[in-house]
Amino acid sequence: MSAAGATFGSGRSVGLGFSLLIVALYVFLLMPLVTIVGASFTSGLMIEFPPQGFSLQWYQEFLSRKDLVDGLLMSLRVAAITAVVTTVIAVMAALAGQAMAGRMAGWFHLGMTLPLLVPELLTAVGLLFFLYKIGLGKTVLGLQFGHILMAFPYAYVSITAALRQVPPSLEEASSSMGATGWQTFRLVILPLVMPGVAMGAIFAFINSFDLYTISLLLKPIGGNTLPLALFDFLTYEFKPTAAAAATLSILLSLVGVVLVQRLVGLQRAF
Amino acid sequence: MTAKTRLRLLLSVPAIVLIFVFMILPITNMIEMSFRTPGTSEPFGPDYTGMHYTRILGDGYYWGVLARSLLTAGLVTVLCLIVSFPIAWHLSRARGLKAVLLYACIVSPLMTGVLVRNFGWMIVTALNGPLNETLMALGIIERPLRLLFTQGLVVLALVHVFVPFMVLPINNALRNIPESLTEASASMGASRMQVFRDIILPLSFPGIQPGMILVYVLAVAAYVTPALLGGQMVSVMPTLIVGELTGTFQWPFGSALAITLSVSTVIVVVTFTMLTSKLMERAKA
Numbered sequence: 398m399s400a401a402g403a404t405f406g407s408g409r410s411v412g413l414g415f416s417l418l419i420v421a422l423y424v425f426l427l428m429p430l431v432t433i434v435g436a437s438f439t440s441g442l443m444i445e446f447p448p449q450g451f452s453l454q455w456y457q458e459f460l461s462r463k464d465l466v467d468g469l470l471m472s473l474r475v476a477a478i479t480a481v482v483t484t485v486i487a488v489m490a491a492l493a494g495q496a497m498a499g500r501m502a503g504w505f506h507l508g509m510t511l512p513l514l515v516p517e518l519l520t521a522v523g524l525l526f527f528l529y530k531i532g533l534g535k536t537v538l539g540l541q542f543g544h545i546l547m548a549f550p551y552a553y554v555s556i557t558a559a560l561r562q563v564p565p566s567l568e569e570a571s572s573s574m575g576a577t578g579w580q581t582f583r584l585v586i587l588p589l590v591m592p593g594v595a596m597g598a599i600f601a602f603i604n605s606f607d608l609y610t611i612s613l614l615l616k617p618i619g620g621n622t623l624p625l626a627l628f629d630f631l632t633y634e635f636k637p638t639a640a641a642a643a644t645l646s647i648l649l650s651l652v653g654v655v656l657v658q659r660l661v662g663l664q665r666a667f
Numbered sequence: 668m669t670a671k672t673r674l675r676l677l678l679s680v681p682a683i684v685l686i687f688v689f690m691i692l693p694i695t696n697m698i699e700m701s702f703r704t705p706g707t708s709e710p711f712g713p714d715y716t717g718m719h720y721t722r723i724l725g726d727g728y729y730w731g732v733l734a735r736s737l738l739t740a741g742l743v744t745v746l747c748l749i750v751s752f753p754i755a756w757h758l759s760r761a762r763g764l765k766a767v768l769l770y771a772c773i774v775s776p777l778m779t780g781v782l783v784r785n786f787g788w789m790i791v792t793a794l795n796g797p798l799n800e801t802l803m804a805l806g807i808i809e810r811p812l813r814l815l816f817t818q819g820l821v822v823l824a825l826v827h828v829f830v831p832f833m834v835l836p837i838n839n840a841l842r843n844i845p846e847s848l849t850e851a852s853a854s855m856g857a858s859r860m861q862v863f864r865d866i867i868l869p870l871s872f873p874g875i876q877p878g879m880i881l882v883y884v885l886a887v888a889a890y891v892t893p894a895l896l897g898g899q900m901v902s903v904m905p906t907l908i909v910g911e912l913t914g915t916f917q918w919p920f921g922s923a924l925a926i927t928l929s930v931s932t933v934i935v936v937v938t939f940t941m942l943t944s945k946l947m948e949r950a951k952a
Contacts, residue, residue, distance in 0.1 A: 411859070419757050422750060423772055426830065429787020430776060432797065436790055446790050446797050486681045493679035496672055505679070511686055514881075515694070516888030518905050522925050523693030526700055526918060529710075546689045549682065578671065607780030610890045614912065624782045628895065631786060640790070643783045650778035654771050663770035667835050 430647055437640035444637050455637040465642055468626030472606050475537075475622065479544045479605035480552075484598040486545075487552035492582070495560050506557075513550040520546070521614040528615065540615045540622075544605040551604050552597035555666070559593020560586070592660040599660075603653050606646070701922035710918040719923035729924070736904040737931060739818070740886035743825045747882050748875065750826060751833035755874070756867070758834065759841035777831035781891050788824045788896065789815060816898040824892050829885060833878040840874030841867070872950040876943055880936055887932045904928045 432446040437455055439448035459465055494505050512520060524543050525534070533539035563586055571581040587594075609624045616625060623642065630639050657666050701719060704712030723729045758769050776784060792798050792814040799811035814820045844867065852862050890905040897903070904924060911921035 415753070415757075418753055422754050423769075425750070425827065426754075426772060426776055428791055428797075429784050429827065430779060432790040433783065433787045444790055444793070445795060486685060489678040490682035493676050493682075496675040508686055509682060512690055514884070515690070516885060518888040518890050518908065519694060519697070519925060519929060520690055522908065522912060522922065523695075523697040524689065525912060526922075527689070527693035527696050530696070542689055546685060549685060553682070578674070603778050607778075607783075609780065609782050610909075613890075613909070624780055627786070628782060628891075631789070631895065635789075639786065643786055646783045647775075647779050650775055653778050654775050657774075658767060658771070663767055663774060667770065667774055 433640050433643045434647060436637055437644040439637050439640075441637075444635060444640055455641040458636075458638045459641040459645075462638060464621065464626050465623070465630065465638070468621045468623040469642070469645070471620055472623040475541055475544055476602045476605040478541060479548050480598045480602040482545050483548045483552045483601040484556075484594060487549060487556050487597055487601075488594060490553055491556040491560050494557060509553045510550045512546050517547065517608075517610045521611045524611070525614045535616070535618045537617045537620055540612060540617050540620075543611045543615045544608060547608055547611055548601035548604040551600035555593050555597035555600055556590065558665075559590040559596075559661070562593075563589050596657055596660050596666060599653050599656055603650060606649060697922045698926060700919055701926050703919040705917060705919055710916045712919070719920045720927070722920070723923060723927055729927075732902055732904055732907055733927065733931060735902075736887055736928065737935060739822060739825075739903060740883050740889075741935075743822055743829065743886045744879050744883045746822070746826045747829050747833045748879060751830050751837055751878070752871075752875075754830070755834045755837035755841055755871075759838050759844075760846075773831050773834055776827070781828050781889075782895065784828060785824050785892050785895050788820065788827070792820055792823075815896065816900045818897065818901050821893050821897045821901055824896050825886055825889060828889070828892065829882040832882050832885070836878040836881075837871055837874040840871045844870050869946065869950050872943075872946050876940070876947055880939065883936065883939075884932060887928065 435446045435448050436444050437448075438451050438453070439445060440450035440452035440454065441448065490509055494502060494509065497505055507514075521543070524539075524546075528534045528536075528539040528542070533542070567585055567589075568581055571585045572578070576584070607624065608622070609628070612622045612625055621629070623646070627639060627642055630636075630642075654663070657663060660666075700711060702715045702717065704714040704716050704718075706712045754773070758766070758773070761769050790796055792812075794811045794813065798814075799808070802808045803811065849862055849866060852866060853859075857865070888905055890909055893901055893903045893906050894909070897906070905928075908921050908924045908928070911917045911924060
């Protein structure tokens with residue numbers, strides 16, 4: 398805390414007070430995640446933190462619950478398709494966006510990030526009617542479209558940021574040496590932006606995996622995603638099985654955090 | 668425009684179609700839906716009417732729920748700012764491995780689903796949960812507080828959901844303040860309070876304003892948290908809207924509620940932006 402020390406912490410008590418405040422705030426941030434992970438390993442029969450003893454019984458219980466496992470598989474499948482489709486469309490859009498200038502570029506960027514800026518509930522309500530109208534109401538395909546839409550901006554923003562790091566001279570050099578647009582992209586640009594593209598895919602996957610409101614309103618007949626199944630589970634039976642399911646979700650986000658740090662670094666990514 | 672550039676712009680077509688067909692059209696569609704007559708066998712009727720809006724505006728109950736939604740989101744936004752500023756300040760001054768770890772602590776909750784995080788608060792605030800145990804051990808309360816299904820828990824959980832959205836833009840703004848600036852003013856005899864008030868706060872405003880707007884807009888329309896943690900006790904517009912759409916299948920009325928909420932939110936955000944535009948200019952100068 399060098400600068401904070403210089404400006405804020407020259408009085409010792411102020412510095413100490415500030416440090417305590419920061420610790421308290423991080424406890425606040427991490428508390429819900431820590432309690433879930435802790436509670437999932439309890440050997441007791443109730444959700445509690447700190448847990449009693451240690452056991453993996455609730456993970457076994459989770460695996461024996463068809464509703465939750467089906468939800469998990471459905472979520473993984475929808476998220477995987479979302480990640481692939483979103484990333485391809487986002488790479489194309491980011492390449493186009495890079496070729497724009499001035500006001501047009503600004504409007505384009507705003508349009509592309511719209512699903513992030515408009516509350517999920519509104520998009521979900523609009524989509525509910527619209528999918529019904531075009532005959533995709535309560536279908537897995539309709540849900541899939543909703544997820545692709547919501548995850549798109551995350552991939553687009555990551556990939557656009559990566560493209561900005563590529564010096565334009567490289568592209569010029571490549572095309573002046575006779576490479577076609579596709580060759581330039583495949584052999585020069587894509588390798589350079591690959592970490593950003595991978596990060597975009599990770600964000601899209603995790604966003605889709607976590608979506609709730611969209612999934613609730615577009616829920617296909619007979620198909621639940623993990624968050625929907627978990628919500629139902631929590632309202633009817635408040636058991637550590639839910640903590641085991643939630644821990645898997647937290648694990649996924651931690652893997653995401655580590656990958657993003659590896660690929661581009663958290664500071665540049667956020 | 669060369670042929671090559673034109674070809675390149677064409678790459679944006681799938682994305683534009685995606686956003687237009689699956690977002691702009693549906694939301695426009697929702698406006699139309701809000702003027703439909705109620706349906707009997709279908710979720711909506713064939714004719715047009717303004718009755719849903721007159722029903723909402725003429726009923727004190729809906730005014731009450733709308734007011735609660737707007738005020739709760741305001742409270743969440745202000746609390747978010749109070750919580751986020753110290754975190755952002757501390758983060759903006761961290762370097763190296765420490766910075767990476769702090770980022771990880773802030774981003775991990777962000778990348779975990781809202782439902783999962785809300786569930787975490789159910790455990791923390793349970794009757795025999797860590798919060799009650801700590802407060803009792805400290806002698807602050809005598810018997811455990813019942814927090815589930817209260818407005819307070821909804822606010823707490825929403826603040827937790829949105830803190831990262833506020834920390835990141837403020838952190839980016841604070842990073843742009845050179846350390847030499849704060850050091851220089853401190854060495855010229857400015858007190859810590861003065862440095863904070865005259866330099867840090869105004870210069871961080873370009874991060875604060877968009878952060879507050881984003882958090883407000885998202886908090887007003889948040890559905891999961893009030894549905895899970897507020898239960899039947901705390902009805903806000905989003906839970907009401909989803910109830911109309913999935914429970915009673917009143918699509919036109921549900922749409923009218925959603926549009927009333929959106930218009931009110933826009934009014935609040937525009938007013939806020941106008942009131943704070945002076946502060947924004949000062950930060951740019």
